[in-house]
Amino acid sequence: MDKITLKEFPGLIFDTKELALKHLVENQKVLIAQKKATLKMADSVGPTTLYLPKSGDASKQSAESVSLADATRLKVRVVGNACNYLDSHGDVSIKGAGLAPLRTPKTV
Numbered sequence: 001m002d003k004i005t006l007k008e009f010p011g012l013i014f015d016t017k018e019l020a021l022k023h024l025v026e027n028q029k030v031l032i033a034q035k036k037a038t039l040k041m042a043d044s045v046g047p048t049t050l051y052l053p054k055s056g057d058a059s060k061q062s063a064e065s066v067s068l069a070d071a072t073r074l075k076v077r078v079v080g081n082a083c084n085y086l087d088s089h090g091d092v093s094i095k096g097a098g099l100a101p102l103r104t105p106k107t108v
Helices: 017-026 028-037
Strands: 004-006 009-014 048-051 059-062
Touching (some): 004 017, 017 028
Antiparallel strands (some): 048 059
């Protein structure tokens, strides 16, 4: 029968599937703590502006490419509290949800 290795424990080799599973269950808290502690990478998100010339044709451009030197008016919409609003990504923030990870007990 083939030997079993686990990606979570690359230095260990197990004779049976049952022994590997037993080792995973015994070290469950350590594995969860390791996975929570890993650095998460994501794509960066840059600011965008909606350029609306006098003609009324809107175009979405990056903030760096829009020149406001000749602007005579600037319309800004600011949302101070976005709780319970559906955003452009389809997400809804629930009040207090940002504090939940801070309140949960950590095991390291």
